[in-house]
Amino acid sequence: MKGVLLVNLGSPDSPTAKDVKPYLDEFLMDGRVIDVPPLLRNLLVRGIILQTRPKKSAKAYSKIWWEEGSPLIVISERFTKKLRLQTELPIALGMRYGSGSIKEGLEELADQNVEEVLLVPMYPHYAMSSYETVVVKAMEEQQAHFPKMKLTTMPAFYRSPEYIKVLSESIAEGLKDFEYDHILFSYHGIPERHIRKSDPTKFHCKIDGSCCSINSVAHHTCYRHQCYDTTELVKAHLGLPEEKVSSSFQSRLAGDPWLKPYTDYEFERFPKEGKKRLVVITPAFVSDCLETLEEIAMEGKEQFEEAGGEDYKHIPCLNDSDAWVTLMAKWIHEWEREEKLPI
Structure with a gap:
């Protein structure tokens, strides 16, 4: 069976320094985000940045936080819910950092007997700190925990x-x-x-x-x-x-x-x-x-x-607009029929 894993950036669980700190730690300790040697990255992130940044970032998050939660998470969930109405394939949502991980998304698909997954990094452009890190992390989780599962990655779709x-x-x-x-x-x-x-x-x-x-x-x-x-x-x-x-x-x-x-x-x-x-x-x-x-x-x-x-x-970004949902559903259907991917 085929299925789809959408992956977005992720978010702290709440707009508090307590929850922002572990989120920033995971994000900034990613070698594709801060691409310096591990010891230097550890000193820079945990010895300097995380001493002051969580409080400042929490204040920024509190300014944009919705009643339902993090805007990025809420929008991603709305998009996923709408997309499920336009395709019969199992669709899971994962985040590169924070709660609702890529591993959890793959587990959700595996529990539905999905053997072939279309991985969709929710970024139009290729960058090592966004698109690439999603692909690498998904491959690591697949090889470590779901060795029989096949992953196909949607290309960066910026010029479709x-x-x-x-x-x-x-x-x-x-x-x-x-x-x-x-x-x-x-x-x-x-x-x-x-x-x-x-x-x-x-x-x-x-x-x-x-x-x-x-x-x-x-x-x-x-x-x-x-x-x-x-x-x-x-x-x-x-x-x-x-x-x-x-x-x-x-x-x-x-x-x-x-x-x-x-x-x-x-x-x-x-x-x-x-x-x-x-x-x-x-x-x-x-x-x-x-x-x-x-x-x-x-x-x-x-x-x-x-x-x-x-x-x-x-x-605003495309968010969960009907036209954007419909286009993603079209791309998924084309992949399901083994016709083509957007690029």
Whole structure:
């Protein structure tokens, strides 16, 4: 029997420092998130970051926490519930970090006699700290606990025409009745070295503004290229003016060069250039979470207005929209019939 495992990022169990700390520990101790030697990572995370970050992060989570729980978890569960209504295959939901683990998701499928699983990392783009770590963790759990189970992984779907159509239509709906000066596509940030580490050729990626436009096998695992490609595809689909659209990267850590331009710098720059009515889109995520709801929708708005901005709008992620659920169901049906995957 076939089945599907959806995997999203995960969340603390509650917006308290007590629950945030173990979640951050698991997340930041992942070698694909902080890719330094284990001893140094242990010192950095447990000796420094976890001494102060849990309280600060808990405060941020409390600002966006819903009555039903973590927005990312609630949205993921709603999406899964809707998806189950559109396919007869068993569908489980797992999280890379925190409660509701990948192992638990695989166990749920195994209990339903599933022998072949479509693994769906809920990320449109390939990055070692998001998509790749989900795939590696799922394979580790499968080999250790479910050796007879076969895993097939859905590719990063950022340039699927069907996905771009659904994303574009969602954005178009958000743009209705809003006169904007600029649209910013803000993507999750990663260290520049992750781009080079993910380059299978070991020579293509230079992060110099030109390598992303030169066709290469490296683009299959190049997060930077895939983000800029998403912006261009949506821009073309919607016919957006070239001069009114740009991309940036958010959520960096101090000490290392991360992908540029930085989103918070853009918030300060735009009003000075007369761009005082801003729309922000966060297409690195399919589900709204701390980064989109607190960092962009709240803090971003405050930064923009303090810099002189006048009107600010954050367009939500696809979340559990009917069009997005229907598209995922279509992809699952195609895999079930052994026709194709989205890319």
